Amino acid sequence: MRQTSIKLSHSTKKIGGTVQLTGSKSESNRALIIQALSKGNVTIENISEADDTILLTRALQDEAASHEGTKTIDIGPAGTAMRFMTSYLNLIPGEFILTGTARMKQRPIGILVDALRTIGADINYVDKAGYPPLHIKGGLSQTQERVSIKGDVSSQYISSLLLVAAHLEKGLTIEIDGELTSRPYVTMTLNMLAEAGINHNWEGNNIQILPQKAQQSTIYVEPDWSAASYWYAMVALAEEAEIRLPGLKKSSLQGDIAIASIMEHFGVKTTFEEKGILLEKTSALSDKTFFDFKECPDLAQTVVVVAAALKRNVSFTGLETLKIKETNRIAALQQEIGKFGATLTEDNEVYHLNTDNVKEPEAITIATYEDHRMAMAFAPMALVFEKVHIEEPHVVEKSYPMYWEHLTAQGFDIEQ
Numbered sequence: 122m123r124q125t126s127i128k129l130s131h132s133t134k135k136i137g138g139t140v141q142l143t144g145s146k147s148e149s150n151r152a153l154i155i156q157a158l159s160k161g162n163v164t165i166e167n168i169s170e171a172d173d174t175i176l177l178t179r180a181l182q183d184e185a186a187s188h189e190g191t192k193t194i195d196i197g198p199a200g201t202a203m204r205f206m207t208s209y210l211n212l213i214p215g216e217f218i219l220t221g222t223a224r225m226k227q228r229p230i231g232i233l234v235d236a237l238r239t240i241g242a243d244i245n246y247v248d249k250a251g252y253p254p255l256h257i258k259g260g261l262s263q264t265q266e267r268v269s270i271k272g273d274v275s276s277q278y279i280s281s282l283l284l285v286a287a288h289l290e291k292g293l294t295i296e297i298d299g300e301l302t303s304r305p306y307v308t309m310t311l312n313m314l315a316e317a318g319i320n321h322n323w324e325g326n327n328i329q330i331l332p333q334k335a336q337q338s339t340i341y342v343e344p345d346w347s348a349a350s351y352w353y354a355m356v357a358l359a360e361e362a363e364i365r366l367p368g369l370k371k372s373s374l375q376g377d378i379a380i381a382s383i384m385e386h387f388g389v390k391t392t393f394e395e396k397g398i399l400l401e402k403t404s405a406l407s408d409k410t411f412f413d414f415k416e417c418p419d420l421a422q423t424v425v426v427v428a429a430a431l432k433r434n435v436s437f438t439g440l441e442t443l444k445i446k447e448t449n450r451i452a453a454l455q456q457e458i459g460k461f462g463a464t465l466t467e468d469n470e471v472y473h474l475n476t477d478n479v480k481e482p483e484a485i486t487i488a489t490y491e492d493h494r495m496a497m498a499f500a501p502m503a504l505v506f507e508k509v510h511i512e513e514p515h516v517v518e519k520s521y522p523m524y525w526e527h528l529t530a531q532g533f534d535i536e537q
Contacts, residue, residue: 126486126512127525128536129503134360136504136531140352141367144169144342145375146520148305150177150201151313152340154284157181159335163317166340167368177202184213191216191256198222198447198491198519203253204277207233208285211242213259217274218247224491227252229438233278236268236370240293265290272301272326275442279328280310286330287319294329302442305376305416311373316340322389344368346377348521349398350423351497353384355531356400357502359429367397379416379417380424387427416441418446421500425454425474429463430505432476440472447519448490457487461506484508493519500524503533 149169156163168174176199183194194210194217196202203221205232210217220226226380231251234244241264247254266289270278279295286293301307311321311328318336322329349366356362369378371393381391381398386407386463392399414421414437421440443450451472455465462478485506491493493516503509517524529535 122330123513124514124537125315126510127514128406128484129500129509129511130507130529130534131503132443132534133532134504136355137361137363138531139365139367140338140527140531142344142348142369143171143521143523145345145534146171146173146347147201147309147345147375148313148340148342149174150205150341151280151284151310153177153181154205155313155317155335155340157185157209158288159204159317160479162335162337164339165342167344169342169345169520170522171345172197172518172522173199173202173520177205180206184210184215184217188215193218193219193220196221196225198225200225200228200447201277202273203228203230204233204256204259205246205284207255207257208237208281209238210257210259211244211261212285212288215259217257217259218254219257220247222386229274230255231297232271232274232478233281235492236270236278236282239268240265261289263290265405267294267296269296269298272297272299273441274302276301276303276306279307281312283307283314283321283328287314287333287335290332292329292331292333294327297328302379302415302439302445303376303418305374305379309374309376313340317441326497343370343373345520346373346375347419348381348524349381350420351501351521351524352376352400353380353389354423354427354501356389356402357384357387358430358501359402360504362400362402364400365394365397366400369398380420383412383424385418386429387424387431387433410435413439414436416440419494422450422454424457425465426498426502428474429458429461429476429479430502432479433474434476435474437472437474438470441470446494447492450492452492453488453492453495455493458484460487466512480487481506484510486510487512489513489516490515493517493521497521500528500533504505
């Protein structure tokens with residue numbers, strides 16, 4: 122039976138040693154779609170152990186299994202898998218119902234569906250227009266090779282189209298309408314396609330991929346910089362800390378490498394070594410008060426919590442996409458940091474963190490809202506507060522299933 126909550130504490134407030142992170146969920150999920158469309162030409166190494174990647178693997182296996190009639194594919198809470206499968210299934214002969222959890226049915230997909238319909242996809246909504254579940258008739262007969270899509274809602278819609286573009290009869294040109302949010306994730310997609318021999322041309326707001334086949338190749342998945350961000354938080358909040366994270370590279374495809382430069386301002390020094398990175402706590406805090414998360418929104422919760430725990434009054438922008446994630450992450454952050462006296466207020470898409478009234482309670486209980494990043498962002502506070510209770514701790518399985526084991530190895534006392 123799953124625990125409804127755990128209690129975290131740390132007696133020494135000191136951490137050190139080596140932590141081996143799982144492969145990047147973002148890279149793994151892209152690699153799986155590239156592999157599935159490659160007709161056996163692409164292999165993957167160091168794939169993620171995250172639940173989202175396991176769910177996508179299973180969904181692709183389910184699709185490949187022979188079936189008659191309409192096949193239902195349930196990707197649970199895996200948002201990336203929902204977006205990627207929405208495009209992928211159009212290339213597969215057959216009929217599919219693509220569905221997920223109750224929360225997934227509240228997460229918008231209309232922008233991607235409209236784009237796919239523009240090029241000839243046969244997709245209908247099972248229930249509410251603009252949201253899963255979707256009824257997809259595969260074997261797409263392409264009607265045009267150009268599509269326009271908004272760039273400031275979710276980069277996953279664009280990545281989803283890019284992953285299938287080379288396998289469309291006419292290829293695809295994507296015109297990005299307006300500002301592109303989370304640009305590093307689109308770059309990651311294109312770089313991974315290039316690793317499989319699929320080329321593109323990106324000029325201005327247009328990305329063109331001509332019809333082409335994947336080449337014989339191996340995609341190596343780098344460890345997850347999003348997972349690394351929680352170790353940055355722990356180093357920032359510990360009294361003494363020195364942590365090695367093997368496999369992470371300075372030339373990473375992942376936008377969340379931005380955590381290295383962001384956390385310099387909170388006293389964490391990153392040294393890139395031959396086999397990974399070394400994190401060290403320093404006393405060199407900056408007086409920077411403004412941070413932009415447009416390129417790396419998945420880091421926002423981690424940094425907001427660290428800033429609140431360190432009593433730093435700072436402001437943030439680039440957080441708008443957080444409202445349509447696993448939960449409304451803005452509302453969730455506001456609620457939970459409020460429990461120890463911090464506030465996060467919005468002023469025309471700029472969010473101001475005020476910590477003037479932060480207190481250090483003996484014990485605090487954090488709700489996680491079915492969101493893995495809420496659990497992992499708040500757990501490091503056990504290095505500042507005496508006891509931190511985390512509700513629904515199993516949510517970490519979505520992206521970092523070994524999280525609690527890794528914390529235990531670093532001296533965290535975890536009671537169920």
